[in-house]
Amino acid sequence: MSLRHALLGLLAEHPASGYDLLKTFETSLANVWPATQSQIYTELSRLADTGWISVTAEGPRGRKEYTLTDEGLAELRHWLTETKPQRNTRSDILLRVFFLGVLTPDQARAYLTGLADLSQQGHDDLRRLVDSVDWGDDDLSVHGRIALEYGLRFNAMRREWAEWAATQIR
Template sequence: MAGMSLRHAVLGLLAEAPGSGYDLMRVFNLSLANVWPATQSQVYGELNRLAEAGLVEVADEGPRGRKEYAVTDAGRAELRHWMIDVEPNRVQRSDLLLRVFFLGQLSRAEAAAYLRREGDLAAREHDVLLKLREEVTSEKDACDEDGERGSGKDGGKDPDGLTTHGLLALEWGLRATRAAKDWADWAVEQLDAIELREGSGGGRAGDAGQLDGG
């Protein structure tokens, strides 16, 4: 019963602003894409389950069968409970680090190539996030100057609270990708040290003499 975070993601988004499943999907595909991705079928299913549990309700109906959901008091209580009382999940699976464990199965050159590739990927991801931050902050500044604060037509598209605190999450992404890049560089250096310690008699990892190739 621990977890169920999709449920709380939906609850949290609706707590910021009421919306339809379709509205939520936009947020899941943009703001939350790197934090808690979700598919369409998941979201619609969860909305129905939440409604059944009384944590959200259909506040309005629109064209094309649109159902606009809003959190109930019970929903708000559940959200608070989850945020304050529930231990965040500390388990993180990483197939990237899993490969690192088995680097001994590759030649030293292949292992180094793997780590360099990961470093590059992290660096590129870092750049993407930097650009994202620029976009988001410039949009937000424009909004702030309009005096739009959580009301008006754009309220659903760019709810103030979400981008504001979303920026904290984005900063985490920036720091994590930076750390990943630094780590990868460091790890490549370490390979040499391992090579030396284990000697060329150490087996498979020392076999390949060519250091720079593919």
């Protein structure tokens, strides 16, 4: 499971509450590993049970601040270096392209141009996000920036591809 490690990774940067982590998932991490509130809170409890994180402070509104333990950091490093990436990417956007042949050429082209627009929009949104975030200077932030650059290039590539694909339909 990668959600587990996503949480460990975020807590490696600095201690945070479930709510804080949720906000991060809603913005930057949404592009890479979306997770809902229920999932995050459930997983945090489980991680605390395992001993990879621990509650280090309790704030005003029931707020619990979690901190990565040494075991947690070791597990994170292990995951990064020892385990092979597993998950194949699923894309329902691309899945549709496979079956566009059951539509009329006009409908198919409309889908692809819509996809080009969507990609352009995704690119713009991400650009705004990257520009708005107050990046620190630590290693984790540097890598976060590198990772988001991927999203920018990805969206650009997809837009170009969608435009090309639209021309391929007879």
